Amino acid sequence: MNMMMMNYQVDHQRIKTNGIWMHVAEKGMGPLVLLIHGFPEFWYAWRHQINFLADNGYHVVAPDLRGYGDSDSPLSPSSYTMMHIVGDLIGLIDHFGQQKVYVVGHDWGAVAGWYLSLFRPDRVMGFVALTVPYYPRSPNCKTVQSIKKIYGDGCHVIQFQEPGRAERAFARYDYTTVMKKFLLITDKMIAPPDMEIIDFLETKWSLPPWLTEEDIQVYAEKFEESGFTGAFNYYRAMDLTWELLAPWQGSKITVPVKFIVGDKEFGFQSGGAKDFVEGDEFKSLVPDVEVVIIDGHHFIQEENPQEVSNQILSFLRKHPMDL
Structure with a gap:
């Protein structure tokens, strides 16, 4: 294991859930807090929050989602719908013997x-969402087509659809360069027509204070082991998820929620996201929501770790759990 990861002194185990083996990093004792990473990361994205929350009396569990890190990576894109991902998480919660x-x-x-x-909702005491709000399901237009209408063919979501395409494009670069291109994004991920997103993204060789060369290497080495196909399969399953979500058409999120987003988040400043989050529709879909806008770009839990950790802790304390 990379020395940087060892420095964070977390426990590691692999758990059988929903037909796969899922790797988790964990630390602390108390109410269970699940920290769920995004693209293109794994449990290490939460290195700051794991220690902070554990030190404040919580049992913190940060899994590698299926397709990432040291968790299993099923081959078929159809194995990456939100039903699969939520099934993995329910199995994880059951493993730890927690109701909520x-x-x-x-x-x-x-x-x-x-x-x-x-x-x-019977298993969720409260939810803190970073960067991505809850969007209503379009009744008539599948997800990928809806995104294409807004952002065009140069959007990473569209480019990741075709099996093999993004893998071939990414393979032109070493893993360190790929990670730098994505982790240091400050602008929208939309390439010009006929240009691959990985070619379009700028390579910044000087790192900001919140990210070290050692951090980059942790990510690069893990993706060199796993590859990117599992991560791309989340995008390739989007339309299948849309089909399976039909029974929940018009449903609301009923659990308490805090939504945190960076003021310079590329997805927040484009495509009407800011107006949506600050408007009535979002609050009607998520009635018990608190919206917090903080300083930062996309990877705010790493870029602004103390503020994010404090925001999470204040939410947990606002909604105490009876053990």
Whole structure:
């Protein structure tokens, strides 16, 4: 195991859930808090929050989602719907013998947290979503087509659809460069026509204070082991998830929620997301929501770790759990 990961002094185990083996990092004792990562990361994205929350009296569990890190990576894109991901998380909660847990999710982890809260509100004490709000399901237009209408063919979501395409494009770069391109994104992920998103993204060789060369290597080495196909399969399953979500058309998120987003988040400032989050529709879909806008870009739990940790802790304390 990389020395940087060892420095964080977390326990590691692999748990059988929903037909796969899922790797988790965990620390602490107390009420269970699930920290769910996004693209392109794994449990290490939560290194700051794991220690902080454990030190404040919580049992923190940060899994590698299926397709990532040291968890299993099923081959078929159809094995990556939100039903599968939520099923993995329910199995994880059951493994730890908990009826209710706190959930914190970033990026795809936020999407997973929204649907865990939608499908099984009986298992969620409260949910903290980072960067990605809860969007209503369009009754007539599949997800990928809806995104294409807004952002066009140069959007990463569209480019990741075709099996093999993004894998071939990413393979032109070493893993360190790929991670730098994504972790240091400050602008929207939309390439010009006929240009691959990985070619379009800028490579910044000087790192900001919140990210070290050692951090980059932790990510690069793990993705060199796992590859990116599992991560891409989340995008390739989007339309299948849309089909399976039909029974929940118009449903609301009933659990308490705090939504945290960076003021310079590329997805928040484009496509009408800011107006949506600050408008009436979002609050009608998520009646018990608190919206918090903080300083930062996309990877705010790493870029602004203390503020995010404090926001999470204040939410947990606002909704205490009887053990």
